[in-house]
Amino acid sequence: MKRIKNSLKITAILCVFFFLLSCDNTLGVNDKSGVFLIVTRIVGTDALGDDADYLASDVETGGLGGYLTDPIMITLEAKLKRPEPIIPGASYKTSVIIDRYTITYTSPEGDPVPAAFEGRLAVVCEIDASVDIKIVAVRAEAKTVVPLSLLEDTLNVYWTVAEIRVIGHDLEGNAVEATGFISIYFADWADN
Secondary structure (H helix, E strand, O other): OHHHHHHHHHHHHHHHHHHHHHOOOOOOOHHHOOEEEEEEEEEEEOOOOOEEOOEEEEOOEOOOOEOOOEEEEEEEEEEEOOOOOOOOOOOHHHOEEEEEEEEEEEOOOOOOOOOOEEEEEEEEEOEOOEEEEEEEEEOHHHHHOOOHHHHOOOOOOEEEEEEEEEEEEEOOOOEEEEEEEEEEEEEOHHHO
16 A cells, blocks of 8 residues: 555656646747847937937926837847758748747946836748837836836936847747847936
């Protein structure tokens, strides 16, 4: 009887072990894909709304208590890791489906930063082609809470760097991702 109990315990432990081993929320290992993504450009806007290589985020719009999201434009390219000619061309399995992104803020000057967040996408990027993706870099909700809410009606500016990770997979299910960075200057621009 004791052997049967021990055998059942061992079997249960092995089942749990193999179950946990199979619970991986990634679609594959980056190195398995024959494709890699490149962030070739990130475009934000300056305080006047013109295109810039940074983002000027107004923490409160027009003195009216309005809070708006701040979008940016990311240009991505998909390339083959081993660009050998394949007749009659690249396999459809090398296309990349981009399904989410994460944004994490850091401050080179030690300023407080908003909380990191994740967004969802549904974009296909073909091999040797580029795709422009408009994403939210700063959520409106982040402007209503500390630390960004402390900037309202002041002349202070917080400088942060946003790390943007774009995450997807090729059509064989192998994970593919790219990372880019953009400087963000948070201030109450309408009042400055």
